[in-house]
Amino acid sequence: xxxxxxxxxxxxxxxxxxxxxxxxxxxxxxxxxxxxxxxxxxxxxxxxxxxxxxxxxxxxxxxxxxxxxxxxxxxxxxxxxxxxxxxxxxxxxxxxxxxxxxxxxxxxxxxxxxxxxxxxxxxxxxxxxxxxxxxxxxxxxxxxxxxxxxxxxxxxxxxxxxxxxxxxxxxxxxxxxxxxxxxxxxxxxxxxxxxxxxxxxxxxxxxxxxxxxxxxxxxxxxxxxxxxxxxxxxxxxxxxxxxxxxxxxxxxxxxxxxxxxxxxxxxxxxxxxxxxxxxxxxxxxxxxxxxxxxxxxxxxxxxxxxxxxxxxxxxxxxxxxxxxxxxxxxxxxxxxxxxxxxxxxxxxxxxxxxxxxxxxxxxxxxxxxxxxxxxxxxxxxxxxxxxxxxxxxxxxxxxxx
Amino acid sequence: xxxxxxxxxxxxxxxxxxxxxxxxxxxxxxxxxxxxxxxxxxxxxxxxxxxxxxxxxxxxxxxxxxxxxxxxxxxxxxxxxxxxxxxxxxxxxxxxxxxxxxxxxxxxxxxxxxxxxxxxxxxxxxxxxxxxxxxxxxxxxxxxxxxxxxxxxxxxxxxxxxxxxxxxxxxxxxxxxxxxxxxxxxxxxxxxxxxxxxxxxxxxxxxxxxxxxxxxxxxxxxxxxxxxxxxxxxxxxxxxxxxxxxxxxxxxxxxxxxxxxxxxxxxxxxxxxxxxxxxxxxxxxxxxxxxxxxxxxxxxxxxxxxxxxxxxxxxxxxxxxxxxxxxxxxxxxx
Numbered sequence: 001x002x003x004x005x006x007x008x009x010x011x012x013x014x015x016x017x018x019x020x021x022x023x024x025x026x027x028x029x030x031x032x033x034x035x036x037x038x039x040x041x042x043x044x045x046x047x048x049x050x051x052x053x054x055x056x057x058x059x060x061x062x063x064x065x066x067x068x069x070x071x072x073x074x075x076x077x078x079x080x081x082x083x084x085x086x087x088x089x090x091x092x093x094x095x096x097x098x099x100x101x102x103x104x105x106x107x108x109x110x111x112x113x114x115x116x117x118x119x120x121x122x123x124x125x126x127x128x129x130x131x132x133x134x135x136x137x138x139x140x141x142x143x144x145x146x147x148x149x150x151x152x153x154x155x156x157x158x159x160x161x162x163x164x165x166x167x168x169x170x171x172x173x174x175x176x177x178x179x180x181x182x183x184x185x186x187x188x189x190x191x192x193x194x195x196x197x198x199x200x201x202x203x204x205x206x207x208x209x210x211x212x213x214x215x216x217x218x219x220x221x222x223x224x225x226x227x228x229x230x231x232x233x234x235x236x237x238x239x240x241x242x243x244x245x246x247x248x249x250x251x252x253x254x255x256x257x258x259x260x261x262x263x264x265x266x267x268x269x270x271x272x273x274x275x276x277x278x279x280x281x282x283x284x285x286x287x288x289x290x291x292x293x294x295x296x297x298x299x300x301x302x303x304x305x306x307x308x309x310x311x312x313x314x315x316x317x318x319x320x321x322x323x324x325x326x327x328x329x330x331x332x333x334x335x336x337x338x339x340x341x342x343x344x345x346x347x348x349x350x351x352x353x354x355x356x357x358x359x360x361x362x363x364x365x366x367x368x369x370x371x372x373x374x375x376x377x378x379x380x381x382x383x384x385x386x387x388x389x390x391x392x393x394x395x396x397x398x399x400x401x
Numbered sequence: 402x403x404x405x406x407x408x409x410x411x412x413x414x415x416x417x418x419x420x421x422x423x424x425x426x427x428x429x430x431x432x433x434x435x436x437x438x439x440x441x442x443x444x445x446x447x448x449x450x451x452x453x454x455x456x457x458x459x460x461x462x463x464x465x466x467x468x469x470x471x472x473x474x475x476x477x478x479x480x481x482x483x484x485x486x487x488x489x490x491x492x493x494x495x496x497x498x499x500x501x502x503x504x505x506x507x508x509x510x511x512x513x514x515x516x517x518x519x520x521x522x523x524x525x526x527x528x529x530x531x532x533x534x535x536x537x538x539x540x541x542x543x544x545x546x547x548x549x550x551x552x553x554x555x556x557x558x559x560x561x562x563x564x565x566x567x568x569x570x571x572x573x574x575x576x577x578x579x580x581x582x583x584x585x586x587x588x589x590x591x592x593x594x595x596x597x598x599x600x601x602x603x604x605x606x607x608x609x610x611x612x613x614x615x616x617x618x619x620x621x622x623x624x625x626x627x628x629x630x631x632x633x634x635x636x637x638x639x640x641x642x643x644x645x646x647x648x649x650x651x652x653x654x655x656x657x658x659x660x661x662x663x664x665x666x667x668x669x670x671x672x673x674x675x676x677x678x679x680x681x682x683x684x685x686x687x688x689x690x691x692x693x694x695x696x697x698x699x700x701x702x703x704x705x706x707x708x709x710x711x712x713x714x715x716x717x718x719x720x721x722x723x724x725x726x727x728x729x730x731x732x733x734x735x
């Protein structure tokens with residue numbers, strides 16, 4: 001049996017058609033050439049429009065959960081008696097619809113896969129934490145960091161997730177597998193003496209290593225079926241490399257680990273705090289510079305996100321300015337800077353431009369809805385309305401009454 | 402797949418003359434990297450932070466000499482934004498206007514947000530409009546709708562529609578809507594249904610008459626969501642008010658609107674409306690089925706009702722999935 005569940009020509013033809021369409025939009029291919037390419041590399045799988053995928057995902061989840069509930073009623077809610085047959089039927093259904101209906105990340109197969117894996121992970125944790133106790137291993141009921149039993153559960157989970165990623169090449173499962181591997185690694189480090197001191201640096205280094213690995217794999221043509229997963233991993237590894245040494249995460253995580261969760265009040269200061277200040281401030285700048293110099297959108301977006309989280313970290317511990325003054329200043333800087341950059345890059349400079357790139361995939365036209373969602377239109381006229389925190393009150397676009 | 406690999410593949414299949422491949426290679430190497438989306442996001446974030454921060458700042462300095470300065474500054478900034486947007490305004494057309502850049506759009510948005518800040522401040526501080534709360538909400542609604550058409554801006558249109566919804570809410574139930582949190586009660590929900598119908602009609606009319614046809618999406622999505630949310634909430638309300646519409650009428654209304662949405666989706670290939678239509682219709686039908694099952698339940702063996710429900714949901718979900726998968730055949734799309 002082939003390890004890859006889908007037909008390997010599907011991702012190949014999809015990538016060729018997508019690239020050809022981008023070139024056509026830039027006027028580098030004639031419509032006839034595009035038509036010929038689409039005929040030579042046909043798409044023989046089923047993946048509908050995004051909103052249909054959302055609908056398929058929701059209704060598959062709903063139906064599968066109620067079907068599992070029905071099985072539960074039949075088995076009189078015996079735990080394993082319900083879970084095992086449901087997992088078996090679900091797995092067979094998933095394989096059959098992919099083989100028979102040529103579903104390819106179409107929403108329905110995603111939903112079945114996620115539910116199947118969720119059931120398997122529940123089964124693994126139930127076996128390692130609840131059922132081992134029945135045979136005289138009763139020491140811990142809850143997962144505790146730095147124990148062999150958690151390592152066992154995570155190892156089994158990781159094996160399931162990695163196999164599922166290799167077979168179905170799903171982006172969310174790949175991300176979950178990576179995070180699980182990172183947890184397993186952290187659990188191993190915590191078993192060492194001085195583990196808590198090493199943990200941030202070990203995790204950050206491991207993330208950086210994973211990033212380099214994913215980037216190298218992306219360059220290899222035979223990894224094409226997994227390119228979607230690898231792109232997600234490239235972004236995720238940059239995120240974890242930053243979070244592992246972020247001051248807020250380290251300080252709160254340190255207090256959480258040392259007190260095993262019953263700490264009250266603010267977390268105490270951590271050793272070598274200046275080093276973490278520096279990393280929290282420096283990494284976003286490094287990411288942004290890399291993103292603009294390469295140029296690479298993954299670095300750029302992670303730079304923006306980590307910069308936002310660094311600002312949050314700063315304001316969590318120190319109130320530098322009153323919030324409204326800070327908001328006005330940040331707003332002026334952001335809007336002014338972006339407007340300046342837009343004008344400056346109107347004609348491309350340094351290989352960068354502010355005009356839309358025809359070779360980019362068109363974005364969903366949801367902008368007007370987002371504006372309605374975040375920009376509060378009407379002022380609230382009630383006398384009782386107090387202007388405290390936030391901006392000008394009000395709810396979303398549709399439930400405005 | 403790297404562009405180079407695709408080129409090799411196309412050349413092998415003789416779908417591309419080598420000279421053209423060379424041109425594509427050159428374009429790939431020299432094409433500048435577009436920061437369009439990132440800059441728009443930062444610009445939008447900055448505008449929201451700025452108008453929100455100013456909105457609070459103005460009240461912090463209410464008792465100081467400086468607050469007149471803040472009011473003057475906001476007014477100047479607002480006028481500046483409107484002026485900049487007006488200077489770069491594309492000439493009016495009933496079709497979608499071509500744009501030179503996106504900066505004037507965002508200036509207009511900031512101007513509108515600052516207008517709300519200013520208007521709210523004048524009302525709270527000086528009771529500028531007295532107790533005519535309807536006017537307070539109707540003024541931005543009228544202004545924004547006018548600006549949306551004049552400047553051809555869908556974001557401002559959405560803000561105008563939201564202000565219009567507030568105006569209806571304030572007119573139907575002055576103050577109590579804000580005092581008690583019963584947003585979806587009887588007359589209010591009926592008014593929301595009416596407004597939703599009106600917005601949907603406006604959307605269909607704008608498309609049919611070719612008057613800003615690209616506004617139809619905003620009108621229809623906001624209007625139908627308002628209507629369907631209000632109707633569904635009233636339907637699922639255990640203690641309906643005396644003025645609520647009867648459930649049978651609500652179910653018919655929801656199903657009718659959903660059918661209209663699916664019909665519109667079929668014409669315009671808009672899968673969002675298709676998803677909304679199917680989702681709301683499914684909720685309404687499930688409501689009818691559950692009401693029917695509960696009404697006919699034999700309370701001696703009421704486990705049977707649950708069994709039927711557990712069977713109904715998976716079977717109906719499979720039905721919806723089959724509908725989605727075969728949508729092109731069923732609706733006769735391309």
